[in-house]
Amino acid sequence: MKNFVFDRPIGKLIHGGDYNPEQWLDRxxxxxxxxxxxxxxxxxxxxxxxxxxxxxEPREGEFHFEWLIDVMDRLYENGIYxxxxxxxxxxxxxxDLKYPEVMRTNGMGIRNRHGLRHNHCLSSEIYRNxxxxxxxxxxxxxxxxxxxxxxxxxxxxxxECYCDNCKNRFREYLKKRFGNDIEKxxxxxxxxxxxxxxxxxxxxxxxxxxxxxxxxxxxxxxxxFTSWNFADFAKTEADTLRQYSSRDDIxxxxxxxxxxxDIDYRVLTAQMDTISWDSYPEFHNDRETYADTMLESxxxxxxxxxxxxxxxxxxxxxxxxxxxxxxxxxxxxxxxxMQFSLQAIASGSDTVQYFQFRKxxxxxEQFHGGVIGHDGTDGTRIFREVAATGEMLEELxxxxxxxxxxxxxxxxxxxxxxAIDGSGGFAKTTRRYPQTxxxxxxxxxxxxxxxDIISANDPFDGYSLIIAPMLFLLRDECARRIRDFVSRGGxxxxxxxxxxxxxxxxxxxGGFPGAGLSEVFGIVSEEIDTLxxxxxxxxxxxxxxxxxxxxxxxxxxxxxxxxDADVIGVYTxxxxxxxxxxxxxxxxxxxAYYQAARSAPDEMEGFLxxxxxxxxxxxxxxxxxxxxxxxxxxxxxxxxxxxxxEGSITVGDTTLAPKESLVVARGDGAGExxxxxxxxxxx
Ligand code: GLA
Ligand code: ZN
Numbered sequence: 001m002k003n004f005v006f007d008r009p010i011g012k013l014i015h016g017g018d019y020n021p022e023q024w025l026d027r028x029x030x031x032x033x034x035x036x037x038x039x040x041x042x043x044x045x046x047x048x049x050x051x052x053x054x055x056x057e058p059r060e061g062e063f064h065f066e067w068l069i070d071v072m073d074r075l076y077e078n079g080i081y082x083x084x085x086x087x088x089x090x091x092x093x094x095x096d097l098k099y100p101e102v103m104r105t106n107g108m109g110i111r112n113r114h115g116l117r118h119n120h121c122l123s124s125e126i127y128r129n130x131x132x133x134x135x136x137x138x139x140x141x142x143x144x145x146x147x148x149x150x151x152x153x154x155x156x157x158x159x160e161c162y163c164d165n166c167k168n169r170f171r172e173y174l175k176k177r178f179g180n181d182i183e184k185x186x187x188x189x190x191x192x193x194x195x196x197x198x199x200x201x202x203x204x205x206x207x208x209x210x211x212x213x214x215x216x217x218x219x220x221x222x223x224x225f226t227s228w229n230f231a232d233f234a235k236t237e238a239d240t241l242r243q244y245s246s247r248d249d250i251x252x253x254x255x256x257x258x259x260x261x262d263i264d265y266r267v268l269t270a271q272m273d274t275i276s277w278d279s280y281p282e283f284h285n286d287r288e289t290y291a292d293t294m295l296e297s298x299x300x301x302x303x304x305x306x307x308x309x310x311x312x313x314x315x316x317x318x319x320x321x322x323x324x325x326x327x328x329x330x331x332x333x334x335x336x337x338m339q340f341s342l343q344a345i346a347s348g349s350d351t352v353q354y355f356q357f358r359k360x361x362x363x364x365e366q367f368h369g370g371v372i373g374h375d376g377t378d379g380t381r382i383f384r385e386v387a388a389t390g391e392m393l394e395e396l397x398x399x400x401x402x403x404x405x406x407x408x409x410x411x412x413x414x415x416x417x418x419a420i421d422g423s424g425g426f427a428k429t430t431r432r433y434p435q436t437x438x439x440x441x442x443x444x445x446x447x448x449x450x451x452d453i454i455s456a457n458d459p460f461d462g463y464s465l466i467i468a469p470m471l472f473l474l475r476d477e478c479a480r481r482i483r484d485f486v487s488r489g490g491x492x493x494x495x496x497x498x499x500x501x502x503x504x505x506x507x508x509x510g511g512f513p514g515a516g517l518s519e520v521f522g523i524v525s526e527e528i529d530t531l532x533x534x535x536x537x538x539x540x541x542x543x544x545x546x547x548x549x550x551x552x553x554x555x556x557x558x559x560x561x562x563x564d565a566d567v568i569g570v571y572t573x574x575x576x577x578x579x580x581x582x583x584x585x586x587x588x589x590x591x592a593y594y595q596a597a598r599s600a601p602d603e604m605e606g607f608l609x610x611x612x613x614x615x616x617x618x619x620x621x622x623x624x625x626x627x628x629x630x631x632x633x634x635x636x637x638x639x640x641x642x643x644x645x646e647g648s649i650t651v652g653d654t655t656l657a658p659k660e661s662l663v664v665a666r667g668d669g670a671g672e673x674x675x676x677x678x679x680x681x682x683x
Contacts, residue, residue, distance in 0.1 A: 003311035004401050005274050005350040006149060007251045013345065013393040013400055014081070014149075016045025017354030017371070018317060021071045022055045023361070030376070031071070034358060035078050037378050041371060042390025045081045046357065047316070048072070049138075050155050051117065053087035057134060060094055065141040076147030084142050086237055088131045089155035090117035095130060102127040105163035107209040118158060122226075122233045123165040131233075135240040143245025151245075152316075153237045153254040156278065158262045160226045162206050171201045173225050188504035189217035216422055216505035223418045227264040235271045255316040256307075258300040259434050264414035266455055269307045277304045278317035278355065279344065284330045291644040294343060294627060298445060299438040299453075301347035303412065305404070306453035312403055315344040317355035320389075321369030321382045329367075334381065334683040335659035339642055341389045342661050342679060345396060346629035346640035347450075348403050352393060354386075385681050392679050396663065399638050402631040407617050408444060408451040408465040412437045416456070419473040419505060420497070427530045430555040436469045436495075436598070443601035443608060448620030450629055460485045465615035467493045474499040474508065479515035486520060487588025491615045494521060495595045496528060496558045511561075513594075521594045522565030522585030525558040529576075536573070539581040539597060543568040547606030551599035557581070558596040565594065582607075625649050626656075639664045654678065 004010075016038075024030045038046070049056070049068060057063055072082045096103050096114035101124045105111045112119050120127050142148055160166075178185040182198055191197040194214055198204055207213045207222050238252045251273035256265055258279065269275060281297040283290065305313045320337045322329040332340075341352040359370040371386050372378070378387075412434070420426075420433045437453070444451045444467075452463075456471060456478045466485065471478075471494060479499065486492055499513025508514020511524035518524045531537070537553035546568065557571065560580045569582030583594045591614065601608065612619055622628045625645030631638045640663055643649050643656040654662050660680035667674055 003308075003403070005251075005312045005314055007249060007273065009401055010149075011400070012044060012397045014045045014314070014351035014353065015041075015390045015393045016043050016081070016083075016351070017047060017357055018050055019046035019048055019357040020050075020360060021048065022052050022067065024358070025067055030358075031074075033376070034372070035074060035080070037372055037383070038080055038357070039078060040378055041383065041387040042394055043357070043371070044079065045083060045149060045351070045353065046075055047083040047085060047152055047353065049087060050085040050152065051087060051090045052085075053090060053134065054092035056087060056138070057092060060098070063134075063137050065137065068142060069145065072142065072145050072147050076145070080147070081149035082142075082145065082147045083150045083152050084138065084148060085152040086131070086135050086138060086154055086241070088120070088135075088153070088237065091120060099124075099126045101163065101165065102130070104159065104161045105166070107160075107162055109162055109208055111163065118156070121161040121163050121165060122229045123161065123163070123169040125165075128233065128236055132236060132240050135237055136244045139241045139244035143241070143250065144247055148247065148250055150274070151238075151241045151250055151252045152276075153234055153241075153252060153272075156255055156257055157230050157234065157268065158257070158260065160262065162208060166229070167206055169229065170206055170222065170225050171204055173228065174204060174221065175201050177221065188506060189215050190506060191215065216419070216424065219422045220415060220418055220505055224264065224267075224415060226262065227267045227414070230263050231268045231271055234268060238271050253314065253316070256304060259303065261417070265304075265307055266414065274311065274314060275304055275307045276314035276316035276351075279315055280317075280319060280323050281340070282326055283332050283336055283340075285328075290336070290646075291625070291627070294340070294642070294644045295442050295445070296438065297340065298343060298347055298627060298629075299441050301344060301349065302404075302441060302450065303453045305348045306412075309452065309454065309458070310403055312348050312350040312401065314351040314353065315341075315349045316351070316353050318344075318353065319369040320354055320371060320386050322367075324365055324368040334385065335681040337382075337385050338389050338392065338679060338681040339644070339659050339661055342392065342640065342663075343627070343629075343642060345393070345399060346631065346642065348631060350400050352389060381683060384683070388681050395677055396638075398636060398665065399631060402633040402636055402638060404450050404629060404631055406450055406452045407463055407615065408449050408612070409454045409460070409463045409467070410437055410441045410444075410451050411456045411466065411468045411471060412453050413455050413457070413473070415503070416471065416473045419501060420470060423472070423501075423505075426497075426528070427555065430530075430533075432555075433470050439601045440467045440469055443604070444612075445627070446622070447605070447609060447612065448622045448628055449612060449617055460490065463490065465491045465493075465611055465617060468498065469495050470497040471495075471513075472497045472500050473503060473505075474501070474513065474515050474517065475503050476515045479517050482517060483520050483587075486590035486592050489589040491591050491593070491611055493593045493595060493611065496525070496556045496597060498525075498594075518563070520585070520587050521583065521592045522563045522587075523580065523583050523594050524561045524563065525596065526561050527559045529557045529559065529574075531555055531557065537597070538572040539569045539599060540572050541569045541582065541607065546610050548604060551603045553581075553597040553599060555598045557598075560594070560596050565592075571597070623649050623651060626651060635667070637666045639666070
């Protein structure tokens with residue numbers, strides 16, 4: 001069975017986004033015009049109710065959903081689906097005044113006041129009950145509506161709370177995690193250091209900013225706890241919706257953000273049917289080219305898509321114009337929105353959605369872009385590009401349900417990220433874990449290979465090449481699976497900082513990479529050098545099979561003791577000149593490569609190509625300046641060529657102008673071209 005974004009095919013790609021009719025209930029003329037504009041822009045979905053709690057329940061226990069059903073009815077009559085959100089992202093004032101414990105407490109232990117959004121405690125039973133009740137009412141009211149397409153839970157979960165309820169819940173969580181054995185926790189957290197030993201779980205406090213922050217295991221477990229608490233909270237929301245909707249075909253999602261530090265999205269999304277996320281690249285900034293911004297956005301799509309392998313995702317929010325929260329809120333230039341939208345589709349999204357359909361008239365986001373602005377007309381550049389995007393999506397309806405498929409994977413894990421950042425070593429500003437992962441991924445994409453991004457805890461089957469950048473936190477279980485993967489013929493590239501600590505932040509003993517991996521790689525990393533930005537060194541590639549000559553070394557360089565690995569690159573400078581910097585050990589029927597120093601994957605092209613070839617992964621031959629993606633369901637194939645450069649580029653017999661894109665649709669097997677589409681926004 002194919003994995004559809006809505007659990008079933010709906011025969012189209014979704015074009016829509018956040019819609020706030022509750023801000024305009026006194027303007028029926030505007031609500032009427034909205035529907036006409038939606039149809040004109042080929043918008044077939046509206047996400048409603050994201051922050052509507054104070055309209056749904058203006059006074060405690062008094063519920064008003066009539067307006068919602070009315071809006072859903074009118075949308076549905078006009079062929080527009082609704083995605084209905086639970087309102088738990090922001091609370092009405094009455095609740096905070098009556099039940100202050102629902103508000104969040106910061107890292108200094110001080111409780112916030114009423115206001116803003118995302119300002120709630122996840123451990124407050126009062127808050128959980130209030131959310132359960134409103135979600136239940138919502139499900140009972142809207143959960144049978146024929147226009148309902150999906151439930152959208154809350155909004156961009158994030159942050160953390162340090163209140164007493166959270167502290168107690170953390171202690172309960174730790175008891176489970178350590179089998180109620182305080183000595184086990186003391187050992188794993190190495191609490192004899194600075195006299196941090198605990199006598200009982202009741203002595204443990206969260207890592208308050210002005211409190212105990214010297215125990216790496218505690219800091220890491222607090223992050224894990226917060227993720228777990230979010231997931232648990234999301235589960236109560238999802239379960240309530242599932243229980244009280246009379247329709248049972250409504251999938252559940254929550255909107256995520258890019259490279260978001262607070263929450264382990266793999267833990268959170270275990271409760272969700274579909275991945276959806278909000279993408280706001282900083283186009284036209286003063287640091288990088290348009291192509292670079294696009295490439296980073298492609299990485300983010302892959303990162304989020306990787307949370308549910310083999311299933312398309314949703315671009316839940318984007319702006320067709322500006323946002324209002326960046327340092328500089330630059331307008332998207334003509335053609336950018338359309339190509340950005342196509343990129344999301346090319347990367348595996350089955351939707352293009354906006355924040356927001358109509359700009360709000362007042363309050364914090366009044367100057368955030370929308371499909372309809374304060375002029376209230378469809379006669380704008382933004383509207384025209386949105387409408388052209390709608391047409392494009394209609395033409396690409398067949399893409400629905402296909403996905404990018406890859407034999408290459410890059411590992412990325414949240415707890416590894418937290419552990420690297422929280423480690424008491426290395427350099428403060430150059431750890432750059434997500435950036436490092438993205439650099440490998442982007443290089444592979446430029447070589448014509450769109451890798452999956454998976455967790456070190458995910459199954460490795462189906463992959464022949466795995467790149468494991470900075471796998472600092474290494475579980476025994478993961479080490480075992482890496483060993484199996486390689487011995488059964490897989491190729492792995494491990495790097496500096498691999499296998500230093502276990503899941504509780506205790507260093508592996510007996511040489512890094514630990515947990516038995518130094519045997520798989522045939523090396524031991526004896527020391528790691530942290531370089532200043534002005535320090536230089538080079539890796540000289542001594543094996544010509546790899547076709548690279550020299551890689552510049554930046555930031556980190558390990559000094560290796562080589563066991564039974566082959567040395568294929570050596571340092572050219574410093575006291576470790578001539579020492580191994582790149583090694584390979586054949587292990588079982590596979591190979592384990594170890595890269596001891598940081599170099600830009602951009603300089604590692606020959607090496608990476610050789611690895612791909614050895615892993616039997618075909619590189620599509622992509623002209624420079626084209627961003628290439630491919631989606632397939634094993635039957636249909638779609639190839640996407642996006643010209644993100646500043647000049648014209650020819651692909652086959654098609655010449656693409658800047659910001660022009662080509663989509664080639666093929667059937668399976670025969671490989672014949674069925675159809676070609678070119679998309680460029682003409683202003
Ligand atoms: C986020 C939120 C939206 C809105 C947009 C503005 O993605 O989910 O409610 O605030 O940002 O860009
Ligand atoms: Zn709390």
